[in-house]
Amino acid sequence: MTATPDEPRVKPAVAPVAIVGAGLAGLLAARLLEAAGVRGALLFEAESTLGGRILSEPAGVAGRFDLGPTWFWPEHQPDLSRLIDELGLSRFAQFDIGDLLLERHPGAPPERVRSPWETPVSMRLQGGMAGLTEALHASLRHTRVLGRHRVLHLAVHDAGVALTVQGPAGEPVRWQAGHVLLALPPRLAAGLGCTPPLPPALQRAWSSTPTWMAPHAKYVAVYDTPFWRAQGLSGQARSAVGPLGEIHDASPPQGSGALFGFFGVPAAVRLRLGEGAMRDLARAQLQRLFGQAAAAPQAEFFKDWAASPHTATPADLQAAPAHHAPAPEAAAASGPWAGRLTGIGSEWSPQHPGYLAGAVETAQDGVAAWLARRQP
Numbered sequence: 001m002t003a004t005p006d007e008p009r010v011k012p013a014v015a016p017v018a019i020v021g022a023g024l025a026g027l028l029a030a031r032l033l034e035a036a037g038v039r040g041a042l043l044f045e046a047e048s049t050l051g052g053r054i055l056s057e058p059a060g061v062a063g064r065f066d067l068g069p070t071w072f073w074p075e076h077q078p079d080l081s082r083l084i085d086e087l088g089l090s091r092f093a094q095f096d097i098g099d100l101l102l103e104r105h106p107g108a109p110p111e112r113v114r115s116p117w118e119t120p121v122s123m124r125l126q127g128g129m130a131g132l133t134e135a136l137h138a139s140l141r142h143t144r145v146l147g148r149h150r151v152l153h154l155a156v157h158d159a160g161v162a163l164t165v166q167g168p169a170g171e172p173v174r175w176q177a178g179h180v181l182l183a184l185p186p187r188l189a190a191g192l193g194c195t196p197p198l199p200p201a202l203q204r205a206w207s208s209t210p211t212w213m214a215p216h217a218k219y220v221a222v223y224d225t226p227f228w229r230a231q232g233l234s235g236q237a238r239s240a241v242g243p244l245g246e247i248h249d250a251s252p253p254q255g256s257g258a259l260f261g262f263f264g265v266p267a268a269v270r271l272r273l274g275e276g277a278m279r280d281l282a283r284a285q286l287q288r289l290f291g292q293a294a295a296a297p298q299a300e301f302f303k304d305w306a307a308s309p310h311t312a313t314p315a316d317l318q319a320a321p322a323h324h325a326p327a328p329e330a331a332a333a334s335g336p337w338a339g340r341l342t343g344i345g346s347e348w349s350p351q352h353p354g355y356l357a358g359a360v361e362t363a364q365d366g367v368a369a370w371l372a373r374r375q376p
């Protein structure tokens, strides 16, 4: 029978758990389920690549450079730190020795100020943060990982949840699972169609939770060497002129040098001006700050997360929140959705909402809660 968009084909087997989203939270949840003996979980990922907001791009022999998260803080994030060790990944401290440059006014030369001491030390992963999600994915043996599978709709029924999923060919297919772990930002989860609808208070709480860093964009410039260090500069800068508002050293532990910056330009302006203009302005700013040697990077990268439909929603583009939002409830307390659906994206973390460590916390808690409730 040929499937039509209105009549999704049904996959008859019922998976114990379906995970929506293969970022850090989704991949870790799959690993934890496998470690507890669960077989045949489904992991749906809308994009063709895994990792979600974690993205590291290669530049020849220079290494890989983070266009998503860069840092973690082991003193405050012991579970994430343990996971990194367990996966055999190497860490190193963020370079921050030397002066910081301050650009206060257009046309005024940058001021040098002593770098503020970073407490606690920010740590980075050798080879880029994507090493974390790649290692998690490589460790999976008993999970069906389905890239280019976008979950569109969830319907609860007596035996569990039916998920309508758009696969690579564009056709909607219905899959069945006993429980759904929503490993995506609450705002995106609130946009999935649900039958019956989620409790209104839960729906409101999820759709009003901003997705951390969704309105932001990053620029990375790669050089042969970290030449600014010889001038006593840390590579850090703050600018009221822009387009980059905050700049850091992004060099790997040895060899090449790199600088990265977060744009201070609002998402709507960036999207209007386009990537080419943003790159040109960012490169010109690095030259203004760090001199002629910064004018011709051997490689450069630009990633605008506001343009990613599987990270940002139109609501995220209105304003960039200065602080991490408090975590909303992760599940329905009563009604048909109780016990069928749990939010495990990082923003649901009570301790570290929006951080990598938050995704670790929510994956651990979500899987533990499902295992505790599961019928023997």
Ligand SMILES: Cc1cc2nc3c(=O)[nH]c(=O)nc-3n(C[C@H](O)[C@H](O)[C@H](O)COP(=O)(O)OP(=O)(O)OC[C@H]3O[C@@H](n4cnc5c(N)ncnc54)[C@H](O)[C@@H]3O)c2cc1C
Pocket (backbone or CB within 6 Å): 020, 021, 022, 023, 024, 025, 026, 044, 045, 046, 047, 050, 051, 052, 053, 054, 067, 068, 069, 070, 071, 072, 149, 150, 151, 152, 183, 184, 185, 188, 212, 213, 214, 216, 217, 218, 305, 310, 311, 344, 345, 346, 347, 354, 355, 356, 357, 358, 359
């Ligand atoms: C530029 C930037 C810098 C950051 N810096 C740091 C940092 O230095 N330190 C730190 O701790 N944190 C940082 N963060 C935050 C960190 O990246 C996130 O907290 C973390 O990666 C979230 O992981 P997650 O798995 O919860 O969600 P995500 O990584 O957002 O994963 C969600 C996944 O769901 C998929 N998806 C979405 N909709 C669907 C659908 N309908 N069907 C199927 N799949 C879907 C997405 O494609 C994605 O793969 C940064 C983020 C950004 C963007």
